[in-house]
Each structure stands twice: as structure tokens, then as C-alpha cells.
Amino acid sequence: MFKVLVSDPISDLGIQQLMDAADVQVDKKTGLSEDELTAIIGEYDGLLVRSQTRVTERIMNAGTNLKVVGRAGVGVDNIDLEAATKRGIVVINAPDGNTITTAEHTFAMMIALARHIPQAYAKTIGGSWDRKSFLGVELRNKTLGVMGMGRIGSEVAKRAKAFGMNILAFDPFLTEERADKLGVSLSSVDNIIRNADFITVHTPLTPETRHMIARPQFEVMKRGMRIVNCARGGIIDERALVEAIDEGIVAGAAFDVFEHEPPESDHPFLTHPKVIVTPHLGASTIEAQENVAIDVSEQVLHILRNEPFKNAVNFPLVAASVMNKLQPYFSLGEKLGSVAAQITAHAVKEIHVDYAGELAEVDTQALTRYIVKGVLERHLGNEVNIVNSMHLAKSRDLHVVVSQTPKTKDFTNLVTVTLKTQNGLERIVAGTLLLGYGERIVRLDKFPVDISPEGHLILISHNDKPGIIGRVGTLLGENDVNIASMQVGRKVIGGEAIMLLTVDKDVPKDVLIKLTGLAELNTAQQIALG
Numbered sequence: 300m301f302k303v304l305v306s307d308p309i310s311d312l313g314i315q316q317l318m319d320a321a322d323v324q325v326d327k328k329t330g331l332s333e334d335e336l337t338a339i340i341g342e343y344d345g346l347l348v349r350s351q352t353r354v355t356e357r358i359m360n361a362g363t364n365l366k367v368v369g370r371a372g373v374g375v376d377n378i379d380l381e382a383a384t385k386r387g388i389v390v391i392n393a394p395d396g397n398t399i400t401t402a403e404h405t406f407a408m409m410i411a412l413a414r415h416i417p418q419a420y421a422k423t424i425g426g427s428w429d430r431k432s433f434l435g436v437e438l439r440n441k442t443l444g445v446m447g448m449g450r451i452g453s454e455v456a457k458r459a460k461a462f463g464m465n466i467l468a469f470d471p472f473l474t475e476e477r478a479d480k481l482g483v484s485l486s487s488v489d490n491i492i493r494n495a496d497f498i499t500v501h502t503p504l505t506p507e508t509r510h511m512i513a514r515p516q517f518e519v520m521k522r523g524m525r526i527v528n529c530a531r532g533g534i535i536d537e538r539a540l541v542e543a544i545d546e547g548i549v550a551g552a553a554f555d556v557f558e559h560e561p562p563e564s565d566h567p568f569l570t571h572p573k574v575i576v577t578p579h580l581g582a583s584t585i586e587a588q589e590n591v592a593i594d595v596s597e598q599v600l601h602i603l604r605n606e607p608f609k610n611a612v613n614f615p616l617v618a619a620s621v622m623n624k625l626q627p628y629f630s631l632g633e634k635l636g637s638v639a640a641q642i643t644a645h646a647v648k649e650i651h652v653d654y655a656g657e658l659a660e661v662d663t664q665a666l667t668r669y670i671v672k673g674v675l676e677r678h679l680g681n682e683v684n685i686v687n688s689m690h691l692a693k694s695r696d697l698h699v700v701v702s703q704t705p706k707t708k709d710f711t712n713l714v715t716v717t718l719k720t721q722n723g724l725e726r727i728v729a730g731t732l733l734l735g736y737g738e739r740i741v742r743l744d745k746f747p748v749d750i751s752p753e754g755h756l757i758l759i760s761h762n763d764k765p766g767i768i769g770r771v772g773t774l775l776g777e778n779d780v781n782i783a784s785m786q787v788g789r790k791v792i793g794g795e796a797i798m799l800l801t802v803d804k805d806v807p808k809d810v811l812i813k814l815t816g817l818a819e820l821n822t823a824q825q826i827a828l829g
């Protein structure tokens with residue numbers, strides 16, 4: 300039974316499928332401190348959060364059973380991704396579910412700002428009928444600057460067009476073609492800053508976007524402009540904004556998010572007559588909360604059940620069409636890595652993976668992670684998984700090099716794993732999937748072979764001399780080891796050769812030692828595969 304903790308208020312309807320799952324127990328405990336969460340997280344396989352719970356390194360480290368942290372929303376800045384990746388915990392989010400809701404909230408804020416709605420409301424319910432203080436402005440024919448044209452920025456732009464606004468947009472990934480399609484003008488940050496009547500930001504908070512609008516930008520802004528932040532606190536410098544409002548540069552600001560949430564009680568925004576605020580409500584609609592909770596619950600279930608999943612923040616994004624091609628190779632890839640590691644006696648400094656055939660044409664990052672996991676598992680055991688395998692390799696100065704060979708001679712696809720050791724040796728294992736036969740190892744070092752990578756294998760290197768096969772068979776038989784299949788590979792008659800045997804059980808070490816004592820036999824290595 301998997302245990303999942305829900306530590307922020309998340310839609311019940313959205314997590315219904317988790318609660319209904321026979322193999323999952325869901326506990327809801329909101330408002331926990333870091334200490335309290337650290338104390339109990341060890342019991343849980345999954346954690347579901349929104350933006351309130353800070354999932355720190357300490358919590359990750361205490362989560363000894365934790366496999367997945369699900370963020371019912373977009374931003375994962377409350378989750379220590381590096382700590383999660385190191386521990387092999389998958390972090391997933393629900394990037395699409397609250398897009399429209401947040402775009403609508405941005406628009407609500409922009410209109411409220413243009414027409415002083417919160418201020419007028421407060422005054423009216425306070426008993427005064429003040430029709431003079433709240434002269435507003437129209438949105439029509441105004442220039443809106445949109446910084447960040449991802450999901451939400453694009454939806455805001457669409458709505459702004461319907462309001463008759465002219466839109467200047469900037470995003471490092473916005474092409475002329477897409478800008479045309481969206482009916483916006485591709486612009487520079489500087490042009491937006493100088494010419495917009497309204498600016499709205501829709502970027503993540505990154506070192507590059509932190510204070511992207513600060514004193515130098517306010518100094519050149521159009522007088523009387525208005526500014527909205529429904530993305531992340533810190534993109535706009537709060538202190539510089541208050542100064543710019545007081546100097547008459549900015550006519551008003553609408554903020555849903557703050558540099559520190561909740562803001563201190565003496566935060567200047569909370570009392571400033573020209574600033575309107577909401578308490579991070581951008582995603583707070585019934586629809587969005589259901590959407591994100593459904594999305595994240597679905598993925599958490601997949602991860603717990605070891606099924607393919609999407610929207611992992613610390614795992615490469617794989618398109619469904621690519622996933623269909625890659626997925627059948629995941630298990631083979633892991634086995635090739637494992638075989639290569641088991642037959643390599645010296646410290647490995649490079650894992651070289653070559654993808655040949657159709658696999659050379661797709662993004663194979665996800666598959667590489669399985670191969671690297673297979674290599675590392677021999678020494679790192681359960682500590683390694685597909686989330687942290689690349690990180691663990693890097694932290695051990697183990698280079699992972701990937702190459703592509705578009706054409707293959709004999710196979711539709713061929714995955715070749717070469718381990719290069721510190722002392723200049725190389726071990727090579729190649730495999731493929733054969734229609735009707737499944738996973739096959741088709742090459743070991745320089746020898747062509749054809750064997751199913753499962754169960755217990757023995758790899759013998761020997762000199763190609765008459766009688767050797769018989770001697771090996773007899774010795775194994777005498778030691779109660781039953782041979783299920785045997786493959787012999789050689790390049791030239793009488794030269795170096797290998798024997799790859801499938802046996803029914805683990806071969807005791809002393810039997811392997813006896814094997815190496817046979818005439819013309821050089822090495823005997825056991826390979827165990829799940």
C-alpha cells in the first residue's frame with residue numbers, strides 16, 4: 300500500500316482518483332511546520348503540495364520512502380529540485396490546468412486597476428458616495444506590454460486583443476511567426492518599458508528575471524503607466540515600484556504575488572492607495588483547482604505504480620510520439636548498462652552510448668538515463684534511479700557521451716553501450732529488440748552473439764580449441780549448474796572466443812574459480828539480470 304500525504308489544501312474532487320485507488324492511502328495534513336513535516340514524511344511514498352508547503356532539502360532527506368512530490372500547480376519554486384534529484388525523487392507539476400484561470404485573474408486585476416474598483420468598493424461600503432476620486436482609463440487603444448509569452452502570457456494577450464489593446468510582447472522563445480499568429484508585435488524589453496501603458500509579467504522567477512523591472516526601467520517608463528504582476532514576487536522590484544508610484548511615473552500597480560509571502564504587515568503595498576493586491580489567488584478557481592489536482596493525482600499514481608509518466612520537472616520532457624518509440628527500449632537499455640558494468644572490472648570513466656537506426660532520429664535522453672542507471676546500479680544499488688542517474692554519474696566525474704548512427708546494417712535499431720575505464724580498456728555490449736523474440740544482446744566486445752538478457756548468465760573468454768565447450772559443460776554439470784542455452788562467438792578459427800551461457804541459478808564463486816582453472820579458458824564472469 301502506497302501512502303500519499305496532501306500537505307496543502309487541494310481539491311477533493313481532483314484527488315478523488317487517488318483516494319479511490321485500492322493501493323493508495325491518502326492522508327491530509329495541512330499547515331504543518333518544516334519540523335512537523337520532517338518528522339512524518341518518512342512514512343510516505345508521495346507528497347502533494349501547492350505553493351504553501353516549502354519542500355526543503357531537510358524534508359527530502361527525511362523522506363526515505365518518498366518517490367514523488369506532486370505540485371498541484373505550475374511554480375515549483377517552493378520545492379528544492381536539486382535535493383529531489385539527488386535523492387531520485389520525481390517532482391511533477393500540473394502546468395496546464397490553471398493557465399486560463401490565471402490569465403483571467405490578470406485581466407481582472409488590470410481592469411480593477413484601470414477603474415479603481417477595490418478602492419471605490421472600500422469607500423462605498425464605508426459610507427461615502429465618492430464619484431470624483433476614481434476617474435479611470437479605458438483599455439481600448441492602450442499599449443499592453445507582455446513580458447513572457449508562455450501559456451499564461453499568450454492567453455492574456457488573446458484577451459487584450461478582444462479589448463482592443465495593442466500588444467507588445469517579449470519572450471526569448473517568441474518567434475515572428477508565432478507573434479503574428481497571436482496578433483502581437485514582437486518587441487524588445489526596452490521598447491516595452493518605454494512605450495507600454497500597461498505592463499504585465501508572466502515569466503518564472505529566475506536569476507535573469509529577478510528585478511527585471513527595477514529603478515533603471517522605471518526611470519525610462521511612460522509617465523502614468525500601470526503595472527501588473529500575477530506571476531511571481533520578485534520579478535518587479537517592490538521598493539523601486541513604490542518610489543516610482545510616489546514620483547508619479549507609475550499610476551498604479553496590481554499584485555497577486557509578493558517577494559515574501561505572506562507579506563509583512565507593514566509592507567507598503569498593503570496601505571498604498573494606488574496599489575491593489577490579492578493574496579496569490581491567480582490559480583484559485585474551482586475549475587483550475589480541479590484541473591491541477593486531477594492532473595497531478597494521475598501522474599502520482601503512474602509514478603507510484605512504476606508506469607510511464609509526464610510533466611516531471613526533473614526528468615526530460617518526452618513527447619508522446621517519442622515515448623512510444625523509446626519505452627520498449629527502457630528495460631533493454633537498463634540491462635545493457637548492467638551487463639556492461641558487471642563485466643567491467645576497473646573504474647569506469649566514460650559511458651558511451653550509441654543509438655543507431657530509428658533511435659538516432661529521436662531525443663533519447665530518457666533512454667540514456669535508464670542505461671546510466673543500469674551501469675551505476677551495480678555499485679550504488681537502490682540509491683540510483685532514472686531521476687538521479689545522470690546527476691550521480693556527474694557527481695562521480697563519470698562522463699556520459701551519446702552518439703547517433705543513423706544507418707544500421709543488420710537491425711532496425713541498435714543500442715551500443717561502451718564502458719571506457721581509467722586504464723584505457725573498453726567493454727562493449729550492444730542490444731536490440733527483435734520482432735517475435737524481444738530483447739536480445741547481439742554483441743559483446745568484438746563478438747556477435749544472440750542471447751536473451753535475463754536470468755543468470757556466465758561470460759567465458761577462452762581460446763577457440765576443440766574440447767573446451769565439453770569441459771565447461773562437464774564442470775558445470777558436476778557442480779549441479781544446469782545450462783539453459785549457450786552461445787559461442789569467435790572472430791577467427793582457433794583465435795580468441797567467448798562463450799555466453801544462460802544457467803538456471805546463481806553460480807557459486809568457487810565454481811567460477813574452477814572454470815578459470817580449465818585449460819584454454821581465460822576468464823569466467825557471472826552476470827545477473829532481473
Ligand SMILES: NC(=O)c1ccc[n+]([C@@H]2O[C@H](COP(=O)([O-])OP(=O)(O)OC[C@H]3O[C@@H](n4cnc5c(N)ncnc54)[C@H](O)[C@@H]3O)[C@@H](O)[C@H]2O)c1
Nearest residue numbers: 373374401447448449450451470501502503529530581582
Ligand atoms: N499567480 C498565480 O497564482 C499563478 C498561477 C499560475 C502560474 N503562475 C506563474 O506565472 C508564470 C507564468 O506561468 P506559465 O504557465 O505561463 O509559464 P510558461 O513556462 O508557460 O511561460 C513562461 C514564459 O516566460 C518566458 N521567459 C523566461 N525568461 C524570460 C525573460 N527573461 N523575459 C521574458 N520572458 C521570459 C519563457 O520563455 C516562457 O515562455 C510563472 O511564474 C508561474 O509560476 C502564477
Ligand SMILES: O=C(O)[C@H](O)COP(=O)(O)O
Nearest residue numbers: 349350351372373374582
Ligand atoms: O504556480 C502556480 O501554479 C501558482 O502560483 C498557483 O499557486 P497555488 O497552487 O498555491 O495557488
